[in-house]
Amino acid sequence: MPTMQHLKEMCPMGRIWPFHGGVHPPENKQQSNQSAIVPMPVPKQLVLPLNQHIGAPAKCLLEVGTKVLKGQLIASAQGFVSANLHAPSSGTISAIDERTLPHPSALVGPCIVIDTDGQDQWVDHAGIDPLSVDKAQLLQRIRSAGITGMGGAGFPSAVKLQAKNKINTLIINAAECEPYITADDRLMRQYSEQIIAGIQIIRQLLDQPTCIIGIEDNKAEAIAILSQALIGIDGIEVAVMPTKYPSGGEKQLIQILTGQQVPHGGIPADLGLVCHNIGTAKAIADAVLLGQPLISRVTTVTGKAAAKAGNYQVLIGTQVSDLMAFAEVDLAATSRLVMGGPMMGFTLTDHQVSVVKSTNCILASSELELAPVADHHACIRCGQCEVVCPAELLPQQLFWFAKAEEFDKAQSHNLADCIECGACAWVCPSQIPLVQYYRFAKGRVKTLHAETQLAEHARVRFETREQRLIDEKLAKEEKRKARAVAAAAAQAAKRAANPDAEDPIAAALARVNLQKQASASAKNATAEPPEDxxxxxxxxxxxxxxxxxxxxxxxxxxxxxxxxxxxxxxxxxxxxxxxxxxxxxxxxxxxxxxxxxxxxxxxxxxxxxxxxxxxxxxxxxxxxxxxxxxxxxxxxxxxxxxxxxxxxxxxxxxxxxxxxxxxxxx
Ligand code: SF4
Ligand code: SF4
Structure with missing residues (x-):
């Protein structure tokens, strides 16, 4: 393994800026990063949620009973922010129904179920030379491949690559700062050329910005391999950062590598920056150069309860239970089964959930590693959470507001800036599951916002309709007046032509008066005697x-x-x-x-x-x-x-x- 001195010689680093807060939890990366990525065999069944990304769910294109080939499009993106979905292996669609989703809420959602046939037969596909096509074609290829951010957020990559602002700096997030997870580490060691090819495609789309690959200094081998692969390539540099959690948070990474802070409510593109995950760069290379859509990913299976801890190339839709069986996870020895890492992940209560495009880790922890979820104690206002918060928030205040359901106050204390890194919960002596409170509050804010928008929409519709009715009435009145004026003019002209003729309007008025008088007389005749x-x-x-x-x-x-x-x-x-x-x-x-x-x-x-x-x-x-x-x-x-x-x-x-x-x- 290269020494730090060797690394410094290989990567003449620019300046590194510190970020506020952060923690140093035990890294525990050795458990899974010692061996090469192992392809997991095709499971008997794949369950593919239609919404594995931020944005609108994909729309299923096929029916139950349809035979599909590996890489075949089975659900298409709906709208601008959405992503296609492809069959990860050949087989038959056996169901399209609701299954438990890999989400903290454990809610169910629509899924396509494929019974695989074991053939793993590819649909026709071919790569292209990125230099021989224009940007639109390149972008369409990435969009068609259903690529979403592989770092956890799951934002459709094609959307992020269409920045309106001029992008000066492309930041590749290879920090992988969360303990236990080593998927990106192994990817960099084994697929450096593909990663660099993917980065070049991204740079081509963004008009060749400077690229910085940010890697924590606990991945010496990956740093060395990438740096070696970059020799002779201009415009891409590796920036080695001190290991500190959460250096891989987008805003924190930008702060570390550029010294710039993304403004509250803003996005990196506002500063001429864009961030992509290292795994996303590899997926983009596969899509463009090989014509392969995103149908599998590297997932770390780790924790003391996993006999074969390591990294696996897993088909999207593989059930966690199948992956656990393959990695020989001892369920009896598992205190908590977590999807994601120990800081940002969530406990799985149902093992029949799918590995999705953003699943970077399954942690089967022993009791010594992660204690079972226990009752927490009252907040003692020690302030430790505030010290470590990388977003410079007041976590204890946010906790109180979320608990009291005072969502307005939580919002005014910048709840939206919380990156759910879990650093506050990690240091909390009262073991308060703070992130769960923030997720709850964010969910409620989102719901309330949607309800407010619906009400506002209804109000605008109502007022528009009312205004339309008033306008129609006024227009009718104007027409009526115009007709009356025209009729009067016509009558005047007629009288002028024949002065002796009876005035029809005067005659009509006289008739009306007579009718009124007759009606009044009749009324008087039948009137009741006065009360007195x-x-x-x-x-x-x-x-x-x-x-x-x-x-x-x-x-x-x-x-x-x-x-x-x-x-x-x-x-x-x-x-x-x-x-x-x-x-x-x-x-x-x-x-x-x-x-x-x-x-x-x-x-x-x-x-x-x-x-x-x-x-x-x-x-x-x-x-x-x-x-x-x-x-x-x-x-x-x-x-x-x-x-x-x-x-x-x-x-x-x-x-x-x-x-x-x-x-x-x-
Ligand atoms: S660390 Fe925990 S106990 Fe301390 S102030 Fe924050 S929430 Fe309260
Ligand atoms: S989870 Fe949110 S509040 Fe807690 S430390 Fe991270 S950013 Fe701050």
């Missing part, structure tokens, strides 16, 4: 009676005095007599109609008044009475009689009122 009709009739009868009395007295006086107005007074009296009789008849008819008996009411009124007078008289006599007790008995008796008379009167009046109301309502 009875009262009005009584008043009219009383007034005419009074007037008649006055006029009669005046006539009598005039006759007695021989006044000259006797004749005119006689006429007035005669007229008033007629009116008084008419008013009395109207009142009487109305009372008959209502079933009223004014005479009876008068009798009741008199009886009540008399009873009241008796009570008052007895009360007055009480003051001077000698036998007060006897008077008091009489008063009680008189009051009872008065009350009875009043009740009779009120009952009659109540009945009269009810009768009047009934008559008016009917």
């Amino acid at each position: 009709a009875y009262k009005a009739l009584k008043t009219a009868a009383a007034i005419t009676r009074t007037k008649l009395k006055k006029s009669s007295k005046a006539l009598t006086d005039a006759l007695a005095s021989g006044h000259e107005q006797v004749e005119s007074l006689q006429i007035t009296v005669d007229q008033l007599a007629l009116k008084a009789n008419a008013a009395k008849a109207a009142l009487s008819a109305y009372e008959t109609k209502l079933g009223l008996d004014p005479e009876h009411e008068k009798q009741l009124q008199v009886a009540a008044a008399q009873a009241g007078a008796v009570v008052r008289k007895l009360e007055k006599s009480l003051a001077t009475a000698q036998d007060a007790a006897a008077i008091e008995v009489d008063i009680v008796t008189a009051k009872a009689a008065h009350a009875t008379a009043n009740q009779a009167l009120q009952a009659y009046q109540h009945q009269s009122t009810a009768l009047q109301q009934q008559t008016q309502e009917s």
Whole structure:
């Protein structure tokens, strides 16, 4: 193995910048990096999730029962950010259904299941000379091959290669900083030429930026081999970095190699930079030079429970259970089975999940390596998490906000900048699974954001529709006005031509007025008597009676005095007599109609008044009475009689009122 001195001579390094925080967990890379990559035999069944990448799931193109060849397209990318999916081996599609996904949530998702036939027969395919095609063809080849970032994120590589900004520096991430994982290390040792070829294709697409391959100094052999392979090649250099976790985080790697910080909310392209994983460079070379889509990858199987720890070339869709069996993992000795590394990986509860394009490691740890998930203790606010956070966040604050579901506050404390490296959880003395809280909070923020967008979309649609209706109404009104103006002009022209003709508009208006008047008359004719009709009739009868009395007295006086107005007074009296009789008849008819008996009411009124007078008289006599007790008995008796008379009167009046109301309502 080359010494550090030897490496420094081979790689005349530029400046290396430190990044904030970071930790030095035990590397444990020796377990798996001692032997060459072993191709795993084709398993009996492959299960391929349609969404193995960031972006829209691929769309299945074939039906159950279809025979497929190795490398055949079986699901196509949907939209710009998506990726194709190919059959990793020949066989028959036996199912298209929901299976458990290799994800911390252990949710199920749509998968294509292929029963392999053992032939491993390739579909027709061929490579191209990248220098003989244009950029669009080159990019299409990478896109068609379904290549996604092999470092863990799974972002479609073709999208990343279409940066709008000018890219000055291409950074190849070969840090592989997470403990236990050695897939990239072995890849560099065994496939350096293919990796460099892939890097050159990427540079060709990005107009030949300078390339820096960032490798931690714990991979001396890989550094030596790559450096050797780069002799005589301009524009690509190896940068050896001190081993510190998480130097392979995209932002941290950029900081280390260029001293630049990607701004909050920004992307490396904003700085003229782009990062690709070393495994992605190899996959791009395979796609372009050999015509092979991404159907397999190198996965580390490691941990003390794996008897054959090492690196395996595994077909995408291989079940973890098959891979474990091949690497002779002792399940009884496995404290935790982790997909990924001990820092960023997640515990698998179901072994029937697939190796996907981003699966770089299966860690079968013994209890000494990784203790089973245990209850954690309360945060003691020691602040150690803050010290090690490479994103310069406040992990304990984020933890509190996530726990309290105060997602707004978590966002304002830059939750989105958390790279889920797990450095905070690794140092936490209370063993709080901090990253799980951050993942939960991020998931909720994403869901809430989607819901807000849906609501906003619905609001915009509603307002647009309302505005459209208003516009249509206004347009109709404008048209109507224009028609009216045109019609008036036409009528005016007609009248000018024939002045004696009847004005049709005036005639129409006259007809409308006549109709209105007729309708009003009909209404009046059938109108109900006013509510106080009875009262009005009584008043009219009383007034005419009074007037008649006055006029009669005046006539009598005039006759007695021989006044000259006797004749005119006689006429007035005669007229008033007629009116008084008419008013009395109207009142009487109305009372008959209502079933009223004014005479009876008068009798009741008199009886009540008399009873009241008796009570008052007895009360007055009480003051001077000698036998007060006897008077008091009489008063009680008189009051009872008065009350009875009043009740009779009120009952009659109540009945009269009810009768009047009934008559008016009917
Ligand atoms: S390291 Fe753990 S206990 Fe300490 S402040 Fe952070 S979350 Fe709290
Ligand atoms: S997981 Fe997030 S909060 Fe914790 S150290 Fe890493 S970046 Fe910081």
